[in-house]
Amino acid sequence: MAENSRTSRNSRFTLDNGLRVVLAPDPTAPVVGVAVHYDVGFRSEPEGRTGFAHLFEHLMFQGSESLEKLAHFKIVQSSGGVFNGSTHPDYTDYYEVLPSAALERALFLEADRMRAPKLTRENLANQIDVVKEEIRLNVLNRPYGGFPWILLPPVLYQTFPNAHNGYGDFTDLEQASLDDCAAFFDTYYSPANAVLTVAGDVDPDHARELIEKHFADVPHRPAPPKRSFAEPPPTGEVRGTHTDPHAPLPALAVGYRMPDPVGELDAYLANLVLAGVLTDGDGSRLQQRLVHREPLVTDIGAGAGLFGPFEARDPDTFSITAIHSPDVPADRVLGAVDEELERLASTPPDAQELAKVTARWSASLHAEHDRLMSRTLALGAFELLYGDPSLVHRLPERMAAVTAEDVAAAAKALRPDARAVLLVEPEGGAK
Amino acid sequence: MTTAGHRSAEEIGRTATGPRPVPELGAQTAAADLSHVDTVLSNGLRLLAVRKPTVPLVELRLRIPFGGTTPLHAATAEVLAETILTGTQRRDRIAIDTELALIGGELNTVVDPERLTIAGNALADGLPTLLDVLADALTAASYADDEVARESARLVERLVVSRTQPRVIAREALLKHVYGDHPATREVPQADDVAAVETAMVRELHTAAVLPRGSVLVIVGDIDPDAIAGDVERVLGGWSADRDAVTMPELPAVAGGDLLLVPRAGAVQSQIRLIAQSLPRTDPRYAALQLANLAYGGYFSSRLVENIREDKGYTYGAHSGFEFTGSTATVGVDADTANEVTAAALLETRYELGRLAVVPPTAEEVESVRQYAIGSLLTATSSQAGLASQLAALSAAGLGAEWLAEHPERVAAVTVDEVARAALEFFAPSRFTGVVVGDADVLAPQLTALGGVVVGEPGK
Numbered sequence: 001m002a003e004n005s006r007t008s009r010n011s012r013f014t015l016d017n018g019l020r021v022v023l024a025p026d027p028t029a030p031v032v033g034v035a036v037h038y039d040v041g042f043r044s045e046p047e048g049r050t051g052f053a054h055l056f057e058h059l060m061f062q063g064s065e066s067l068e069k070l071a072h073f074k075i076v077q078s079s080g081g082v083f084n085g086s087t088h089p090d091y092t093d094y095y096e097v098l099p100s101a102a103l104e105r106a107l108f109l110e111a112d113r114m115r116a117p118k119l120t121r122e123n124l125a126n127q128i129d130v131v132k133e134e135i136r137l138n139v140l141n142r143p144y145g146g147f148p149w150i151l152l153p154p155v156l157y158q159t160f161p162n163a164h165n166g167y168g169d170f171t172d173l174e175q176a177s178l179d180d181c182a183a184f185f186d187t188y189y190s191p192a193n194a195v196l197t198v199a200g201d202v203d204p205d206h207a208r209e210l211i212e213k214h215f216a217d218v219p220h221r222p223a224p225p226k227r228s229f230a231e232p233p234p235t236g237e238v239r240g241t242h243t244d245p246h247a248p249l250p251a252l253a254v255g256y257r258m259p260d261p262v263g264e265l266d267a268y269l270a271n272l273v274l275a276g277v278l279t280d281g282d283g284s285r286l287q288q289r290l291v292h293r294e295p296l297v298t299d300i301g302a303g304a305g306l307f308g309p310f311e312a313r314d315p316d317t318f319s320i321t322a323i324h325s326p327d328v329p330a331d332r333v334l335g336a337v338d339e340e341l342e343r344l345a346s347t348p349p350d351a352q353e354l355a356k357v358t359a360r361w362s363a364s365l366h367a368e369h370d371r372l373m374s375r376t377l378a379l380g381a382f383e384l385l386y387g388d389p390s391l392v393h394r395l396p397e398r399m400a401a402v403t404a405e406d407v408a409a410a411a412k413a414l415r416p417d418a419r420a421v422l423l424v425e426p427e428g429g430a431k
Numbered sequence: 432m433t434t435a436g437h438r439s440a441e442e443i444g445r446t447a448t449g450p451r452p453v454p455e456l457g458a459q460t461a462a463a464d465l466s467h468v469d470t471v472l473s474n475g476l477r478l479l480a481v482r483k484p485t486v487p488l489v490e491l492r493l494r495i496p497f498g499g500t501t502p503l504h505a506a507t508a509e510v511l512a513e514t515i516l517t518g519t520q521r522r523d524r525i526a527i528d529t530e531l532a533l534i535g536g537e538l539n540t541v542v543d544p545e546r547l548t549i550a551g552n553a554l555a556d557g558l559p560t561l562l563d564v565l566a567d568a569l570t571a572a573s574y575a576d577d578e579v580a581r582e583s584a585r586l587v588e589r590l591v592v593s594r595t596q597p598r599v600i601a602r603e604a605l606l607k608h609v610y611g612d613h614p615a616t617r618e619v620p621q622a623d624d625v626a627a628v629e630t631a632m633v634r635e636l637h638t639a640a641v642l643p644r645g646s647v648l649v650i651v652g653d654i655d656p657d658a659i660a661g662d663v664e665r666v667l668g669g670w671s672a673d674r675d676a677v678t679m680p681e682l683p684a685v686a687g688g689d690l691l692l693v694p695r696a697g698a699v700q701s702q703i704r705l706i707a708q709s710l711p712r713t714d715p716r717y718a719a720l721q722l723a724n725l726a727y728g729g730y731f732s733s734r735l736v737e738n739i740r741e742d743k744g745y746t747y748g749a750h751s752g753f754e755f756t757g758s759t760a761t762v763g764v765d766a767d768t769a770n771e772v773t774a775a776a777l778l779e780t781r782y783e784l785g786r787l788a789v790v791p792p793t794a795e796e797v798e799s800v801r802q803y804a805i806g807s808l809l810t811a812t813s814s815q816a817g818l819a820s821q822l823a824a825l826s827a828a829g830l831g832a833e834w835l836a837e838h839p840e841r842v843a844a845v846t847v848d849e850v851a852r853a854a855l856e857f858f859a860p861s862r863f864t865g866v867v868v869g870d871a872d873v874l875a876p877q878l879t880a881l882g883g884v885v886v887g888e889p890g891k
Contacts, residue, residue, distance in 0.1 A: 028463075028485045028813075029462065029463075029485075029809070029813035030459060030460040030461060030462055030809065031809055031810050031813050064444070065444060065445055065446060065449070065450055065451075066450040066451045066452075066453070067453075069741070070732070070737060070741055073731045073732045074732045074799065075453060077730050077731060077732045077799060077802075077803045078732070078798065078799035078802050078803065079456060079802055079806065080802040080803055080805055080806015080807065080809065080810075081803075081806055081807075081810070082807060082810060083731075097810050098806060098810075099459055099805075099806045099809055099810075100457070100459060100460060101456040101457045101458060101459035102456055102457075102806075103457060104454040104455075104457060105453060105454050105456065108451070108453060108454050112451070115446060116443060116444050116445060116446050117443065117444060118444040119440040119443060119444060120440070125744075126741070126742075126744045127744075128744075129744030129745075130740060130744050130746075130747055131747075132769075133700075133744070133745070133746055133747040133767070133768070133769060134747040136699055136700045136747075136767075136769060137700065137747050137748075137767050140699050140700070141597055141698060141699050141700040141767075142595075142596060142597060143592060143595045143596065144592075178440045179439075179440070181440060182437055182438060182439055182440040182442075182443055183437045185437075185443055186437035186438055186443065187437065201460060217448075245697075246595050247592075247595070248591045248592055248594075248595050249588060249591065249592060280532075281528040281531075281532055282517075282524050282525060282527070282528040283524075283525045283528040283529050283532065288525065291585070292524070292581060295581060295584075295585075298585050298588040298589060298592075299585075299589075323588075323592070325588065352529070352533070355532075355533060356529060356532030356533055357532070359532060359533055359534060359535035359554065360532055360535050360536075360537070361535075362535050362554065363488060363534075363535025363536065363552065363553060363554050364535075366486040366487060366488050366554075367486070367488060367552060367814075367815075367816060369486060370485050370486040370488065370814045370815055370816065371813075371814045371816070371817070372810070372813055372814070373810075
C-alpha cells in the first residue's frame with residue numbers, strides 16, 4: 001500500500017554544480033529528514049592516515065563560514081531536531097530529522113558546510129581527542145571490541161584500502177594535519193561527489209526551490225575518478241589470531257568474498273537469503289544445530305557486509321561469527337558450518353524455508369522505512385551506490401524472487417579453501 | 432593526498448559572499464490525531480491500541496509487572512524469559528519460530544527487576560497468528576527440561592560475557608551503592624544462581640507471576656480500532672487469574688553522599704555514574720524538570736556536553752536522563768573518560784550541576800530545550816515502533832495516548848522561572864551520589880583530593 005504511493009512520488013534531479021538530489025515526500029507525520037551522502041568512506045583514506053575519513057566526519061560538525069563552533073548542534077536541536085553522521089566503507093553520511101517547519105534550516109546547515117567548512121587546528125586537536133575516547137569506548141575497553149569489523153578485514157584482504165582499520169591507529173590519528181583536511185575536503189567533498197536526500201512532510205515544488213536557493217551557488221569541483229578496490233580472493237584458508245584482554249569466551253569469525261553488491265545484485269541478494277536460512281531464528285540451520293541440538297556455540301550469526309548489507313561496493317564480505325565455550329575447539333565449529341553449507345549446496349532449501357526468510361526481510365524493510373531517519377539514509381545510499389533510490393522499495397520483491405537454486409549456489413561458493421578465519425582468544429586463557 | 436593542488440583550510444572556510452543569516456522556521460503542521468482504544472479486558476489486562484497505518488505492519492508490547500523478593504527470583508525470571516517462547520503444548524520451539532517467520536514476525540522477551548516484557552512485530556495481516564502464538568505461550572508454555580537446561584547453560588555463558596562489560600559493571604556498582612540489597616539491584620543475575628534454577632521453579636514462577644490483571648498490552652499499526660478489542664479478547668480471554676500481577680517493592684529515595692571509587696584494575700577508561708532523586712511524569716513540575724535536565728546534559732547542546740566533550744575533549748559521550756521506577760524517578764549522569772582526565776571530568780560534571788542550580792538556564796537556553804523536547808517527541812513517535820515503545824513506557828505510570836498528545840502543550844507552557852526552581856531543587860550537587868569505576872591505583876590520588884570520593888566495593 002503505502003510503499004507504492006511513496007515510490008511514485010519520489011523524484012530525482014541534478015543541480016548544475018553536479019549535486020544529485022532525491023526528493024521523497026510523505027505527509028503521514030509532520031517531520032522531515034535531510035541527508036547528505038559524500039562518495040568517500042574509510043576505504044579511500046591514504047596509507048599512514050588510517051581513521052582519517054571518520055575523523056574528518058567529526059570536523060564537519062565543528063563550524064562553517066556562517067556557523068560558529070557548536071552552532072550546528074544548537075540550531076538543529078533548538079529547532080526540535082536530531083542529527084548525526086557516520087562513516088562507512090564507501091560513503092560518509094550527515095543527516096537531520098526535524099519538525100517540518102525546520103526544513104530550510106537543515107538545508108542551510110548542510111549547504112554551508114558543503115560550501116565552506118571552518119577547518120581549524122584547535123578543532124582538529126579537540127576532535128582527535130574525542131575520536132580516541134570513542135575508540136577506547138567501542139574497541140579498547142570492552143570485550144570483543146572491533147569484532148569482527150576491524151579484526152577480520154586484515155585476514156581476508158591484502159590491499160590497504162580493504163584491510164586497514166577504519167577507526168584508525170592512535171599514531172596515525174595524531175599525525176593528521178590541517179593540510180590533510182584541506183586536501184581531503186577539496187578532493188572528495190565536492191557537490192558533484194554528493195547526494196542530497198529530502199524525505200517526509202514536504203511540498204516537492206517548495207522543497208526544490210529551497211534546495212536551489214541554498215545549494216546552487218556551492219561551486220562545482222569535479223568528482224574524483226572512481227577507484228576500484230578490487231583484489232583477488234584468497235587462494236586458501238588464511239588464519240589470524242587476536243588476543244582479547246576483556247573477552248571471557250573464545251570467538252571466531254569466518255570471512256568470505258561475495259558477489260559484487262552493485263553489478264551482481266541478484267546473486268548478492270541470494271547471499272542475504274542464505275544468511276537468513278543459516279542463522280535467522282530458532283528454526284534456521286545453524287541455530288538449530290549449533291546452538292540447540294549439539295550444542296557447540298553460545299551465539300552464532302551470519303550476514304553480508306561488516307556493518308550490514310548495502311553499505312559498500314565491491315569487494316564486500318560475507319561473515320559468520322560465533323562465540324563458543326573454551327571446551328569446544330574452533331575447528332569443530334568450522335567443521336559443522338562446512339557440513340551445513342555442503343548440505344545446502346547439494347540439497348536446496350524447500351519453499352517454506354525460503355518463505356520464512358523473505359517474509360521476515362519484507363517486514364524488517366517495512367519497519368526500517370517506517371523510521372524517517374532510516375528511510376532518508378537508505379534512499380541516499382541507494383542513489384549513491386546504485387543510482388536508483390527507489391530500488392529500496394523494490395527490495396522485498398527482488399528478495400522474494402530468489403530461488404532455492406540461487407541459495408544453493410550461494411552456499412556452494414562459500415568455500416573452505418578461499419576464506420579467512422579469525423580466532424579471538426581470551427587473554428590468559430578462558431576463565 | 433590525492434590532489435596535486437588544493438586550497439588551504441583558510442581559503443576553504445570563506446567565500447566572497449561572507450557569512451549568511453540562518454533562515455527562520457517555516458510553518459509547522461500538527462501531528463494527525465490517531466484513533467485509539469484504551470480499555471480493560473475481562474481478564475484485567477489493559478489494552479492500548481493505536482491505528483497508525485504508515486506501513487503494513489503491527490507492533491506489539493506486553494508488559495507484565497514481575498516483582499519478586501526471593502533470593503533466586505532474578506535468576507528464575509531470567510530463565511523464564513529465555514524459555515517462555517521455546518515450546519507449548521501445541522507447538523515446539525521450531526514450530527513457534529516457523530509460524531512467526533511466515534508472517535514476517537518476531538517475539539522477544541526481556542525481564543528486569545520490575546517487569547517481564549514481550550515485544551514483537553509482524554506483517555499486519557499476520558496479527559491473528561502473532562496473538563495466537565502469544566496467547567499460547569502465556570497460557571501453555573511447557574518449559575521442557577531440555578530447553579530449560581540448554582537455555583540456562585547459554586545464559587550462564589552470556590552472563591560471563593556481560594559481566595566483563597564496563598557499563599554493566601558500573602551499572603551494578605551504582606545500584607548496589609545506592610540501594611544496597613533491594614531487588615532493583617538484581618538486573619543481571621549471578622551465574623551460580625542461574626545454574627541452581629530448576630524447571631519446576633520456572634513453571635511455578637509462570638503460574639504465580641505471568642498474570643493479566645495489572646499488565647498492559649500495547650498494539651500500534653495497521654489495525655482496525657473498532658475490531659481490535661474484540662479480537663484480542665477472543666484470543667487472550669483464556670489467560671486469566673484471580674490475582675494481580677506482582678509489582679516490585681517501591682524504591683527508597685536516593686540521598687546525596689560520597690561517590691564510591693570502585694577498583695577495576697588495568698582499565699584504560701573510567702565510568703562516571705551519578706544519581707539523584709527526581710520527579711515522576713505525573714508530577715505537575717515534571718515538564719519544567721524535563722527542560723532543566725535537557726539543559727544540563729540531556730542533549731548534545733547541553734552545558735555538560737559542550738564543556739567536557741566539545742570544549743575539553745574528555746569524553747566521547749556525556750549524558751543525563753531520567754529513570755522511572757514504580758511511582759518514583761531518578762536522574763542519572765554518565766560519562767566514560769580516559770584515566771588521565773577522569774578527575775578533571777568529575778570536577779567539571781559537579782561544577783555544571785552547581786552552575787545549573789545557581790546560574791539557571793537563560794531564556795534562550797529554555798527556548799532551545801523546549802523546541803527540542805517537543806520536536807524530538809514528534810520524531811520519536813512518528814514510527815510505529817517508536818510510538819509503541821513510548822506508549823508502553825507511559826503505560827507503566829497509568830498514562831496513555833492522551834498524555835502523549837497533551838505533553839507538547841505542557842512543555843510549551845513552562846516558564847523560565849519554573850525551570851530555574853526545578854534546577855535549584857533537583858540539580859544541586861549535594862543531592863547526588865554515585866560511583867566511578869576504573870583503575871583505582873591511577874585514579875585514587877586525584878579523586879580523593881577532590882573530596883567526596885571514597886574507595887571501596889559497593890554494598891559493603
